[in-house]
Amino acid sequence: MTEKKEPPSNMTKPNSPSADRKNTHLRFAALRDEHMPTDFSISLDTYRRGGTKEFLDKTADHITAQPMRGFEPEYRNIVDYIVRITHRIWEEKDIGYIYDTYSHDCRVWDDVGLQYGRDKIVADTVHTNNAIPDARLVADEIIWAGNEEVGFHTSHRTMILGTNTGYSRFGPPTNKSLRLLCIANCVARDNEIYDEYVAYDTAALVQQMGLDVVEMAKRVAARRPQGPFAPNFDASEPSRMAGQGTPPRYPIPDIVENNVREFVHAAFETIWNRRNFQAMNRVYAPSVVFEGSTNRIYRGIGQLRSHVLSMVAMFPNIQISVDDLYWMGNARDGYLVSIRWGGIGAHRGHGAYGEPTDREAHIWGITQWLISDNQVQKEWTVFNEFGILMQILGER
Template sequence: MAHDTVTYVPGRDIAELLAPRPRVQDLPGFHEDYADFVDYIIKCTHRIWEEKQVGLIYSHYTHNCLVHTLGGQTFGAEEVVQNTIRTIAAFPDRSLYGDHVIWSGDAAQGFYSSHRITSLMTNQGASEFGPATGKRVRVTTIADCAVRENRIYEEWLVRDNSWLVRQLGLDPAEVARRQAEAAPAPSHEQWRLGEIDRVLGQLAPARGEFPADPMAEPEAFALALFQEVWNARMFGEVRRHYAGNARMEAPNGRRLFGHGEIIGWVIAVLAALPDARLSVDHVAAVPHPSGDGVDIAIRWQLAGTHRGGGLYGPATGRRLLILGVTHWTLRGGRIENEWTIFDEVAIWRQIFGGPAA
């Protein structure tokens, strides 16, 4: 299925995105009013969160769906319903703005979406972070979903919780310290430790192999650049593959500009986790409708030992896991914009010895 017939989200008004359209993509088993896979993601998200039709989760998630966050895993549509209700109770006026949906797949193999969302909301009820504060906040979330026949059967969810907590007037480390007093769910702790072993168990890092034309092979380009920068420690590759005026949004509300700040942030993460290894677990890419660019979504995990100070306080020797998603805008073979999201409150919880949430 050609991408150019499927909904392209950036810059479009929600009223236009929600307008009924005839089906343009083969979607076996999907509800008849979804025109294409991106239309499905945008509309069902709007209906569940904006229109508060929370019960639609029962027809849009499988009964045994698995949802991964660094804070813990949940199983089944019922837990998704309950967690959604809790979030709405804490932030009842939450508005979700779909910034982009980068997708892959087809009717035969199923579909995969990476949905970047900006949420505006007021903390009017108790949340996982503490009592209501009355504060108005803005936060970025990326939800990666594997979907077949109208139902999400697996999801990876990342949110910039440290920035959210700071806007609530709280200290992310102190919030995490309180949360760490709870006992970890055994199944989640087993998953976390297993993923750390998997990621750290990779062979010594080989050099990345870049395609001749990144615009034509965006998936290969993403794999090569992550390998070069994060595993091979070839930080200078940022200067070769990012535009000189590249902009990046990073966790804790960070806004970075240009090669120096982007390289500095990567080095700061690796200084805290000096033995870290990174595994790229999924890549999707869609072209700009104009034909002059490509948008790429990369889901990854990084594991390492907290042996350095800096970002996450004095070294503790704890083994840490990070679940992250990165979105790139690629033009002329170079990255112009990046959004990288992961949950730093979850990292602090691991540092304090509690569940990685």
């Protein structure tokens, strides 16, 4: 059971910096477990000890330094880098700093597809800041792995706060207050982010703006390819064929210690692909707390199981694969885990998305787990809900 590997690009010169970065990404897809941090000496909690003010204090003694070849010398470690470039770009409004911290050919996956180039990132960031001029990005967690040789992977969970006082792709300002969960998974090397998966809670954004999410999804889908989103989602997502065989059995370990990869894969395969929802009692603590897309908050296994059942009921043939996985921690202190996953399912069941349309949807998301005492105590999941609605409800 291994994460999905991406084929090498034939559009990049073998000896160019971009080729080197892409080759590094391919190597990271098969990283061994020793590339995962075994403690929290470099972590968001350690970084912000003493208050939020010290986020920007690069001289704070408690901020552990790590080798970061090619990065600007002001950054002490990868958490420092992620926190401070985010603050500079979004809150200080130095949006042009993107030119220094993203590669020119950066790949960005968002709600509905794959887009290329930092110019697109600059344009989208200007757009969002115009729509939410008082936007604040509050860091909730940063899970990281890797090093200066193989590149740094980061999973940055953020709460976006602000007020819609400017025009957006969804229409004129509504003056509504916004609170949105977002998880951005990036790969960085030599001071540049060159690969990013951003799970925005776009459906919650539309909802909190006071707009009808379903009608807006139909409207935005009808504007493609002239609209603001990726022109062809189907072409940008690799095919996923589940086949006709019986889903394999993967025993879920009773003890989580130096086997996080095995635990995660077994949990996803057993719950989602074998439809063994009883196994959630093994994976999750009875008092598990879940926070997810479109303001979902569940407490306890019963509520979380109902959510999983509702998704599988709407997409009864869905098969989920783990596409990227990394973690930090140990058995004594617990583990923080980042899981990027995806799948394809046909909308053939009843549920929150309306009458079945029989249309296939590409579904992907990013999940973060807090594991302690051999079970998941907390889960945060953001998935492309607005993109799903566009795919199953848009005109064809």
